[in-house]
Amino acid sequence: MTSRSPGARVRVPRAEREAQMLDVAEQVFSLRGMQAATMDEIAELVGVTKPLIYDYFGSKEGLFVATIERARGQLLTALIDSWVARPSAPPRERVRGAVHAFFSFVDEHAQAFALLRTEGSLIGDACASVERIRQQTAKAFAEGLATLPAFAGLEPRRVTVMAEVVIGGCERLAVWRTTHPGTSADEATELVVTTIWDGLSSVPDG
Template structure:
């Protein structure tokens, strides 16, 4: 059975606090997200991730099954966080324009405040893995579905086809603008929101 490593101080080994499985999984995901985001999937090493967490590589595989499984778990966590951020932002809006503004702002703030998660969502589309690419498309689809549903509530007069078309266009524009901001770091999340609002708001008002 694998015994977790200890932290050495002088000549005395002080055992680490034993974490629950859920706590350990969160720790692994945080480390793996950083490694995948900074190095990319291909260059990321399971040995490096295991070493940073303080586990053996076999134990890491016991938690997530494979390198693909670990990346999928990271993507799933990012998907939940992005959905929570966007859905929470919609709570106080009382008209279609405010709803759109608040959700766009939440997306750009997510990309600012969760840079590693955003880098993961942005960079891993090049991974030649059907499950991973399917998960990435599921994340995009999740945001499209949420956007269409929120707009339906604010603009019940719009047809389903138009709602879907608007939602697809908005999500695509958000992704491209977030990538543009990486090249233009002086552009704030508020400025990015205002730029995109100027483009898409007329279609909702």
């Protein structure tokens, strides 16, 4: 058994260290906001030096953008997986699955979603990164809609607009839920699908 002297630094693979930095950064940014968060605090919580974080990400904004980009990739994967999971399911159920994937992601990645809600204070690359999430999320949803028989013959622009409406509704309801706890992912999904898919006329009078 090899002993290690006290205080000796363990060498961590770059990918693993980067994931650690992003995990901590996501937590700190969501708690304090980008402006108030400090690289000193993040470095201390990770257990590395501040220059090492700059070596990985270049700047605090670069680290912030990296956390958003990671969340973007995770959300896209969740949406795409939801579309391909049940190819023979009825169209409404496939749409429901994609909407539910969105709300499940928000619940499972609350810290990441909190970052996206700070957009009013973002500039430059960070603001552009948030907009890319919207665009690519809507694109993934539009591509999913296009696989449904009823949508196959529609003009692509129309399908894109429909996807924008659905994702916009999901995002606004997700924000509303943060200040009105108690609405589950299942309930939020039904609200969106009933309102958008079935139409407002499906809501009982009164």
